Amino acid sequence: MSDYEVVIGLEVHCQLATATKMFTPCAYAYTLGVEPNTQIDAYTLGLPGTLPVANREAVNHAVRLALAVHCEVQPVSRWARKHYFYPDLPKGYQITQADQPYAQAGYVEIADPAAEPESLATKRIPLQRIHMEEDAGKNTHVGGGDSLVDFNRAGAPLVEIVSLPALRSAAEAADYVRELRTIVRYLGISEANMEEGTLRCDANVSLRRPGQAELGTRCEIKNLNSFKFLEAAINAEIRRQTDLLERGEAVVQSTMSYDPSADQTRVMRTKEAAADYRYFPEPDMPPLLLDEAWIAATAAELPELAWDRRRRLVGLGLSAYDAGVLTAERELSEYFDAVLALADADQAKPACNWITGELLKLLNQSGRSIAACPVAPASLAELLALVDGDTISGRAAKEVLDKAFHEGLSPAAIVERDGYRQVSDHAAIAAMVREVVANNPKQLEQLRAGKDKVRGFFVGQVMRASNGQANPQIVNAVLDQLLAEPEPEPEPKD
Amino acid sequence: MGTSEEILSLSARALAAAVHAGGVSAVEATRAYLEQITATEPILRAYRCTLPDRALAQAAAVDAARQAGEALGPLAGVPIGLKDIFVTEGVETTCGSAILSGWTPPYQGTQARRCAEAGAVLLGKLAMDEFGMGSSNENTPFEAVRNPWAPAYVPGGSSGGTAAAVAARSCALGLGSDTGGSIRQPASLCNLVGLKPTYGRVSRHGMIAFASSLDQAGPLTREVGDAALALSVLAGHDPHDATSLTAPVPDYLAAVELGARVGLGGLRVGVDRHAMQLEGLDPQVRARFEDGLAILVGAGATLAEVELPHFDHAVATYYVLCTAEASSNLARYDGIRYGLRRERASLRETYEATRHDGFGAEVKRRILLGTFVLRADSYADYYGRAMKVRTLIARDYAAAFERCDVLASPTSPVPGWRLGAKLDDPLAMYLSDVFTIGANLAGLPAMSIPAGFSDASGEHPALPIGLQLIGPRLGEATLLRVAAAHEAATAWHRERPLLAGGAR
Numbered sequence: 001m002s003d004y005e006v007v008i009g010l011e012v013h014c015q016l017a018t019a020t021k022m023f024t025p026c027a028y029a030y031t032l033g034v035e036p037n038t039q040i041d042a043y044t045l046g047l048p049g050t051l052p053v054a055n056r057e058a059v060n061h062a063v064r065l066a067l068a069v070h071c072e073v074q075p076v077s078r079w080a081r082k083h084y085f086y087p088d089l090p091k092g093y094q095i096t097q098a099d100q101p102y103a104q105a106g107y108v109e110i111a112d113p114a115a116e117p118e119s120l121a122t123k124r125i126p127l128q129r130i131h132m133e134e135d136a137g138k139n140t141h142v143g144g145g146d147s148l149v150d151f152n153r154a155g156a157p158l159v160e161i162v163s164l165p166a167l168r169s170a171a172e173a174a175d176y177v178r179e180l181r182t183i184v185r186y187l188g189i190s191e192a193n194m195e196e197g198t199l200r201c202d203a204n205v206s207l208r209r210p211g212q213a214e215l216g217t218r219c220e221i222k223n224l225n226s227f228k229f230l231e232a233a234i235n236a237e238i239r240r241q242t243d244l245l246e247r248g249e250a251v252v253q254s255t256m257s258y259d260p261s262a263d264q265t266r267v268m269r270t271k272e273a274a275a276d277y278r279y280f281p282e283p284d285m286p287p288l289l290l291d292e293a294w295i296a297a298t299a300a301e302l303p304e305l306a307w308d309r310r311r312r313l314v315g316l317g318l319s320a321y322d323a324g325v326l327t328a329e330r331e332l333s334e335y336f337d338a339v340l341a342l343a344d345a346d347q348a349k350p351a352c353n354w355i356t357g358e359l360l361k362l363l364n365q366s367g368r369s370i371a372a373c374p375v376a377p378a379s380l381a382e383l384l385a386l387v388d389g390d391t392i393s394g395r396a397a398k399e400v401l402d403k404a405f406h407e408g409l410s411p412a413a414i415v416e417r418d419g420y421r422q423v424s425d426h427a428a429i430a431a432m433v434r435e436v437v438a439n440n441p442k443q444l445e446q447l448r449a450g451k452d453k454v455r456g457f458f459v460g461q462v463m464r465a466s467n468g469q470a471n472p473q474i475v476n477a478v479l480d481q482l483l484a485e486p487e488p489e490p491e492p493k494d
Numbered sequence: 495m496g497t498s499e500e501i502l503s504l505s506a507r508a509l510a511a512a513v514h515a516g517g518v519s520a521v522e523a524t525r526a527y528l529e530q531i532t533a534t535e536p537i538l539r540a541y542r543c544t545l546p547d548r549a550l551a552q553a554a555a556v557d558a559a560r561q562a563g564e565a566l567g568p569l570a571g572v573p574i575g576l577k578d579i580f581v582t583e584g585v586e587t588t589c590g591s592a593i594l595s596g597w598t599p600p601y602q603g604t605q606a607r608r609c610a611e612a613g614a615v616l617l618g619k620l621a622m623d624e625f626g627m628g629s630s631n632e633n634t635p636f637e638a639v640r641n642p643w644a645p646a647y648v649p650g651g652s653s654g655g656t657a658a659a660v661a662a663r664s665c666a667l668g669l670g671s672d673t674g675g676s677i678r679q680p681a682s683l684c685n686l687v688g689l690k691p692t693y694g695r696v697s698r699h700g701m702i703a704f705a706s707s708l709d710q711a712g713p714l715t716r717e718v719g720d721a722a723l724a725l726s727v728l729a730g731h732d733p734h735d736a737t738s739l740t741a742p743v744p745d746y747l748a749a750v751e752l753g754a755r756v757g758l759g760g761l762r763v764g765v766d767r768h769a770m771q772l773e774g775l776d777p778q779v780r781a782r783f784e785d786g787l788a789i790l791v792g793a794g795a796t797l798a799e800v801e802l803p804h805f806d807h808a809v810a811t812y813y814v815l816c817t818a819e820a821s822s823n824l825a826r827y828d829g830i831r832y833g834l835r836r837e838r839a840s841l842r843e844t845y846e847a848t849r850h851d852g853f854g855a856e857v858k859r860r861i862l863l864g865t866f867v868l869r870a871d872s873y874a875d876y877y878g879r880a881m882k883v884r885t886l887i888a889r890d891y892a893a894a895f896e897r898c899d900v901l902a903s904p905t906s907p908v909p910g911w912r913l914g915a916k917l918d919d920p921l922a923m924y925l926s927d928v929f930t931i932g933a934n935l936a937g938l939p940a941m942s943i944p945a946g947f948s949d950a951s952g953e954h955p956a957l958p959i960g961l962q963l964i965g966p967r968l969g970e971a972t973l974l975r976v977a978a979a980h981e982a983a984t985a986w987h988r989e990r991p992l993l994a995g996g997a998r
Contacts, residue, residue, distance in 0.1 A: 042601045046826040048589065048702040049581040049603050053736045081822055083868075085845055092825025147841075149830070278868035280877060283707035283819055284698075285736040 004207040004245065006238055007215055008173050009128075009165035012180055013158050014190050015135065015198040016061045022134040022157035023052030023095060023285075030191065030198060036150035044155045046090030051284050052134075054079075058157035060298070061189035062102065062132050063290065065159060067299045068183050071106030071130060075290050079282035084275055087149045088137035096133035096160075098279045102288060103130040108163070108183070109307045110175045118320045120310060125176050128162045165204065165215060170234035174227050177201055182306050186330040194226050201230055205237045207245060216241075217251040221258055221265055233258035237265045309333050316340075316348040325356050331370045338377035343384045350384055358398060362405045375404050383411040396420040396468045424471040426478070429462070432470065433478040436461045448483065455479065498526035499995065506572050506666040506720040507747075513571030516560065520553035520571030523666075524615050527573040531617065531664045534993050537645050539637040540659040542578045543586055544618035549573065552615045568727055570613030575665035577656045578619040579626055580711070581700040582606045589702045590622040590652075592635040593852025594833045603700015604732050605669060605711050612727040617665050621655030624854045625824065626673055626704040628652050629926045630916065631680075633856040638913055641684060642991040643998060644955040647910040650680030653714060657684040660714050663994040667715045667724055671701055673708045674812055675905070675930025678942035681714050682905035682960025685944045685989060687977065688714045689721045692968050693937030694739040696725075697732030705819035706737075708812075708934040717987055718753075718943065718977045722746035725970060741968055749971035753978030759794035761976065763787065764898030766802045772928065776908045779959055782946040783904045786961040786980065790902070793979040800894040800901065804886045805932065811887065812931040813924060814867050814880035820857075821864025827852060859920065888936040895966040900976050903929045905942040905960035933964050940964040943977045944986035947998075956998060958986075 021028050024043035043050040066073050080098035107124040115121035137154035141147050161180060167173045181199055184190040192199040206218035221237055224230040236258065241251050253271040258264075304312075306327045313323035313336075327333045332355070339351045359380070363373060383401055386392045392400060392415055403414045415421055423429060436458060437444055447454040455476075462475045501523050504512065512518040528546050535541060556571045576582065579589050581603035588594045602610075610616070623633040631639040631654030639654045641647040642662040649658040653670030657680035660668045670677040672690035681688025689712045696711045703709060713724035726746045732738045765787065770780065791797060829835035829848030836847035853861070867876040894901060906926055916922045933940035945961035948954070961980070965973040981987055990996020 042599075045831050047581075047599065047601070047832065048587070048594065048597075048826070049599070049700045050601075051699050051735050053734065083822060083825060085825065085828060087828070087830045087841065090826065090831065092828060093822055145839075276870050278822075278865065278870070278873075280818060280822065280868050280873070283705075284703075 003210060004242060005210050005212070006168055007165045007206045007208060007218075008167035008170070008234060009204040009218075010163045010167065010173055010176060011202040011204070012161045012177060013200040014065075014161065014180070014184055014192055016058050016157040016159060017188075017190050018055060018057045018061065018157055020055055020057075021155035022055050022058050022132070024050075024155055026155065028152065028156050030153075030196060032196070034152060036148070036152060039152040040154070044090065044151050046092075052095055052282070054285060054288065055157060058132065059288070059290075061157075061187070062130070062159050063295065063298055064187050064302060065161075065184060065189060066103035066106065066130050067295070068187055068302055068305055069106045069108050069127060069130075069161075071103035071127065073290060073295050074100070074102050074104065075292055075295075076100070077102035077288045077290075079285050079288065080279050081282050082277040082279055084277060086136070086139070087147065088139045088151075088154065090137065090151060090154055094134060094136065095282055097131035100287075101129045101131035102290065104128070106130070108176055108179050110172065110179050113169070113172060120314055120320045120323070122307060125166050126164045128164050130159055130161045133158050133160060165206070165218075170231040170238070173203060173234055174231045177227065177230060179306070182328070186303055186305055188330075197225065200225060203230065203234050203237075205234055205241065206251070207238065207241045217253050219251065219254045219256050219265075221256045222268065224258065229258060229260055232260065232263060233265060236263055240265055303330065306333075313348070318348060318352050322352050322356060326352060329370065335370050335373065335377055339380045339384070342378055342381035344388065347381075347384050347388065350387070351380070354380060354384065354401070358401050362402065366405075374406075374408050375401070379404055379410050386411055386415060390422055390424060390471060391415065392420045393422050393463070393468060393470075393472055395463060395472070396422065399468070419467065419469065421469060422471045423466055423469045424474055426474060429466070429470050429474045430478045430481075432462050432465050433458070433475060433482065436465060437482060448487070498529055501526040502530055502663045502994070505717045506569070506715060507717070507723050509666055510569055510572050510723065513556065513560070514566055518571070520556035520615060521550060523571050524549050524553035524573050524617070527617055527663075527665060530662070530994070534642070534662045534664045537993065538640050538642060538658050538662055538664070540620055540639050540649075540655040540662065540664060541575070541617075542588060542590075542619045542621050542636065542655065545585060545616060548585075549615050549617050552610075556613050556615070567611060567613030568723060569609060571615060572613070572666045573615045573617045574609060575617050575620045575656060575659050575668045576606060576609070577622050577653050577668070577670045579622060579671050579702045580605050580619075580669060581702065582616070582619065585616075585619065587619065587702070589626075590624040590634050590636070591852065591854070591857070592834060593827045593848070597833050601700075604697040604734060605700055605728060607700070608727055609669070620653075620659055620668060623652035623654065623676075624857050625702070625820070626652040626671055626676055626709075627820070627856050627860055629675070629679055629923050630911070630913075631655065632913065632917055633854055635854055640913075641910050641957075642993045643685065643958055644910065646912055647955070647957065648683070648913055650683035650906070650910060652676040652680075653688075654680045656714050657681055657686055657688070660684070660686055660716060661991060661994070663990075667713055667720050669711060669724075669728075670714050671704075671709055671711050672930075672934065673704050673816060674927045674934050677712050677714060678930050678940060678960065678962060679906050679926065681942040682962075683910040683958060685947075685958035685986060686714050686716060687718050687721045687941065687943050687987070688712070688960075689725060689941040689970070689973070690933060690939065691725060691729065691970055692739070692939045693934075694737050695939070695968065695970065696728045697735040697738045699732055699734035703819075703823040705816035706823060707819060708816055710934070718974060718981045719747065719750050721941070721977075722750045722974050729970075739968070744971045746971055746974055749974045750978040753975035754982040757794040758790060758976060758979045761795045761900070762798045762898040763790050763795045763976070764798045764800035764894050764901045766800050766805065766894075766901070766903070769802065769805050769903060769929070772907060774907055774925065775904065776948075778948040779904045779907060779909065782959040783902075783961060786945045787902060789980055789983050790976065793983055795976070798898040800897050802887075802890045802894060802932065804883060804890050807883050808887060808932050808935060809924060809928055811880045811883045812927065812935060813863070814876050815884065815935075817860045817864035818867045818877050819864065821861045821868065824853070824857065824861055856920065884935050887932060891932065891936045891938060891964070891966075899965075899972055900969070901964040903962045903964070905929060905962040909948045909957035909959055929962055938964055938967060939970045939973055941973050941977060943980055944984070944989075946986055947989075
């Protein structure tokens, strides 16, 4: 098996979450199981005499994305028509942007695959461009040679993000799409769900000898609709091209489809059969003019994005892993920030532990998202303070959080109501410890013999006896004291 | 109260005033025009469909509103016809094509809506060359329209049905569309005022597209004042059309008054003498053009020589661009969602049979040309180059308007011709656009006004000849002022064809 360098470029289509479609005030919302052809209007159907008018909200969304991935947003861009005949394309052409897209260059950061896992080092995947366009409808072949067309999706706003061929493995490609998904979700401009088709991906794959400057012949795999298939399809295509090259055959520029059951890519059509889309400037709309001041103001209003947050969180003392978990979703990251804003400065790590541990567990168990979390950030900050100030023990805190989650009360109120206040009275705790030790001579013997595991047993017993209120640090201190005392003389035997 | 004859003799403006004042009821006016339709249609074939019941109901509503003391719109009670290119909710709209026959739009176009809101009564839809492609009204799967001045002659095109109906007084005013001269050329051939506004002045929403960057709607009327009245109803920004202009709409009727009463003192009329060397320019058209210039000078204007250096390239440029856009705009007629469908075994065959049967020869010719022009390997040589020449042509006009206020030329190089005379010669047909397409390429306002008749000789009857005026961007008021001054000094607009009770 010879070595080839894998070269991958991705075209990612992302449906923008707007109230109406790209070029018509027709309401549209992706909903599973919505009745076909109920989200349509005269323009959507391509009725004669209708005209496109660009949707301001969609343009805003698209510009925010371009700024978030460091593109050069163009003050002047143009719409173009791309022609082909298919029943799901009502006008016989799609309005898109061709030679003058609204955004050029830019990059997406992904974790550097060559770096140490905890390093937070990133690799920049350069973009060629982003352009806006309208989606097509959906054809369903129902058998008997019949097809049904649903125009609900027709005209929905899309952005197409085109990377340069800078990805070097299927895993990197998937990582890149995940980062893009995180960005658009942070921006709140798309559901970006691959299974629902609001995020779609085509992959261009080619191979070349290491050190070779020019690119090999590429093949484009269409319609990759899950992360799993994205990776599997690219790997299958790498295998196919490697086999061809190993046999001394040429790769023919083709459009491929991926068959998951066979785990193989197959040729749909070759370049010779490729359509001529007859692009030309859309005469129904003037060029899209974006005001420079408005672009600058939009840039200034962008939220802090995932990589910046990760770097900031690591600066607060969190691990790269924890920073990754906390920033997977913007809502979670903002929850963390809100807690931290109300807590003491040294509480970053405990806040992270409580959120990524107990709180996420409770959310998962109840099937809720962080946005619907019944424990407000202020309540979690209150809990942190109660633990940090030794008012309650960590063990009690778990119970308090559970109750706060299910009952909606503040942690302080629960502590008072249910008597979780930690007892730190040394004498009272010493009495309890002595009683527990006296009642469990066998375990004491084991502890003295060096079986340190038994220590947990004693602490647990004391906590139970104190209804969880004994300060475990003091319990441990008393225990140490007892062990340090000379062993009582064994009673003389006859 | 007026007799039908009196009502039909009123200009649209005078009729609107009479309805406002109560001298004529909208129902009377509508009945008079419906009777005239009945009398003329057997010969003319100007209407694709008539809507007598609906029109009378609209008219009755206008009369009721007047009796109730409600404010009436500027076209209240004026019976009008719309070229069948305009989308009318609930009324079949075919755009002159078999591929759309039977299509009843579920929405109202902006032009039809504005007319209705102004109180106009819609008499029916008017015949046209298929998708606006033609200069004679013969490119149609339906019957060819006749010229009211000489029924063996073409009325011009593509707004030929509108021109014929307005000239024959079977509507008080009509709406046409103009991609390369389709308002002005039939106006010229039918002794009418035809106004193509600045690109974007009137919304294109609801006007079925032929070539989107060139198409513009406008009125065909018997008098200049009617064109001003209609334009003031039609003009203005429309949020449904991204190319519609937001510039405020001036008082067009005031411009007409100015021209008619004060004349043209200080106004410079530009003439490109090179264009007048055109081979194929009919001597009588040239003579009427010179007469027209003399009238403008008599009204106080001065003449200025100007040059339009790229004039000779306009026809080629136009036919590259308009066919490219047409091939794209007509891609939607695929038999899937509306209109004609020829169901076949496969999708591809269904497309082919539908478009084969649904489109006429001229439309197919232009789709083929346009598809070729937009091919990846011919785009730069054809579309790309034509766009550059278009820019040069627009610059020619801009330079010319530094030396004059309006440009004057003939509208059509020839008067009307016999039906069938040019059917086998599309190139000759294309050349009849030579004076009109420049304004479309440059997006400028232009109008044709009655400038006299050719001399009857032998088998040739006397046929109307038009004078074209082109203005700078948004210069409609200037055009109307010049046209009104010309009208005040001439009587051509008072001529009537035999069909409309006239002497010719």
